[in-house]
Amino acid sequence: MKIDIITIFPDYFAPLRLALVGKAIERGLLSTHVHDLRGWTQDVHRTVDDAPYGGGAGMVMRPEPWWAALTQLAPGGASAPRVVIPTPSGRRFDHPYAVDLAGAEHLIFCCGRYEGIDQRVIDRWATDEISLGDYVLSGGEVAVLAIVEAVARLLPGMVGNAASIADDSFATGRLEGPVYTRPDTFAGADVPAVLRSGDHAAIAAWRTEQSLARTRARRPDLLDPARPDPAGPDPAGSGPDSRQA
Numbered sequence: 001m002k003i004d005i006i007t008i009f010p011d012y013f014a015p016l017r018l019a020l021v022g023k024a025i026e027r028g029l030l031s032t033h034v035h036d037l038r039g040w041t042q043d044v045h046r047t048v049d050d051a052p053y054g055g056g057a058g059m060v061m062r063p064e065p066w067w068a069a070l071t072q073l074a075p076g077g078a079s080a081p082r083v084v085i086p087t088p089s090g091r092r093f094d095h096p097y098a099v100d101l102a103g104a105e106h107l108i109f110c111c112g113r114y115e116g117i118d119q120r121v122i123d124r125w126a127t128d129e130i131s132l133g134d135y136v137l138s139g140g141e142v143a144v145l146a147i148v149e150a151v152a153r154l155l156p157g158m159v160g161n162a163a164s165i166a167d168d169s170f171a172t173g174r175l176e177g178p179v180y181t182r183p184d185t186f187a188g189a190d191v192p193a194v195l196r197s198g199d200h201a202a203i204a205a206w207r208t209e210q211s212l213a214r215t216r217a218r219r220p221d222l223l224d225p226a227r228p229d230p231a232g233p234d235p236a237g238s239g240p241d242s243r244q245a
């Protein structure tokens with residue numbers, strides 16, 4: 001997978017060299033290219049923003065540099081990339097959405113700042129407008145790091161143990177329960193005896209029970225019977241093609 005990131009703060013993306021995403025890059029499963037939007041400005045001040053038409057607070061990102069960047073980076077035709085705009089007014093990011101993006105050959109992330117990017121850029125280029133949740137970040141950079149990490153670990157050949165992905169919270173549709181390692185007793189607290197029993201059926205039953213109890217307490221919405229099964233087939237009308245509806 002190829003990922004282009006366009007931003008006015010390229011330094012935000014230093015962490016891409018680290019940990020799991022860095023490993024994906026080293027292994028050649030992923031290549032990331034961070035571009036400074038100001039490289040596509042024409043004026044001596046390298047201006048990327050201007051006042052909003054109609055008035056109001058803040059500034060809007062001018063269309064010209066984005067248009068030039070996307071014209072250069074996004075090939076047309078059959079190999080057209082997904083062009084992702086992180087924005088609090090986008091579609092909510094979740095595990096199925098990460099799986100969907102992980103199937104793409106080429107992703108381009110456009111990190112907006114200020115009040116957002118001129119709508120004509122979105123209308124012409126965006127395939128996906130994505131929100132991480134109901135709060136506001138000052139720009140798309142941190143959201144892109146989160147999305148790239150969620151996607152990179154789903155790439156084929158990425159996480160050593162495929163089962164650890166299948167068991168993840170949200171892949172199962174439930175939160176994961178507690179985990180323990182040595183020592184048996186620490187700070188006056190014991191590891192639950194069942195985990196040391198060697199009884200695999202009892203351990204599996206305990207984990208399911210812990211997972212359900214935690215989900216009931218913290219995220220009862222995940223147990224709503226009307227909610228589609230994340231492991232099941234995509235019901236009509238909720239697949240990736242209708243995400244921007």
Ligand code: 6GU
Pocket residue numbers: 085086087088130131132133134135136137138139140143
């Ligand atoms: Cl994707 N971008 C920004 N700027 N703020 C957000 C967000 C994204 N998701 C939640 N808040």
